[in-house]
Amino acid sequence: MRILSVTIAVLPLMASFAHAGDPAVGENDFKKCKSCHAITVEDGTAIQNGGKTGPNLYGIIGRTAGSYEGFRYGAELVAAGGAGLI
Numbered sequence: 001m002r003i004l005s006v007t008i009a010v011l012p013l014m015a016s017f018a019h020a021g022d023p024a025v026g027e028n029d030f031k032k033c034k035s036c037h038a039i040t041v042e043d044g045t046a047i048q049n050g051g052k053t054g055p056n057l058y059g060i061i062g063r064t065a066g067s068y069e070g071f072r073y074g075a076e077l078v079a080a081g082g083a084g085l086i
């Protein structure tokens, strides 16, 4: 079940990889995510304003799952990160 839910969480990202290199397409795709996610640089600069239901996605590529400091993740995502999910 844990693997299934993580797979579902990552699928939208994989779809986005098809557009790698085209920021306009990515910005448009992000409309689906911004009700819950913002993209905010460490210094507070907003790349994309968004909701706070989900964690800040700045630097998400290459980051251990469930590791954004200060966000209260579900236990399964934290466990997946602990098991090595990036």
Ligand code: HEC
Pocket: 009, 012, 013, 029, 030, 032, 033, 034, 035, 036, 037, 053, 054, 055, 057, 060, 064, 065, 066, 067, 068, 072, 073, 074, 075, 076, 077
């Ligand atoms: C309805 C709200 C909502 C929407 C819409 C949403 N997310 Fe999320 N997202 C969340 C929540 C809540 C979490 C944390 C889940 C947990 O803790 O188990 C999360 C977690 C994530 C994570 C893992 C982050 C980490 O630090 O490990 C990624 C990546 C992610 N979302 C990407 C996306 C993308 C890409 C989209 C749009 C295609 C999207 N989300 C749309 C609520 C949402």
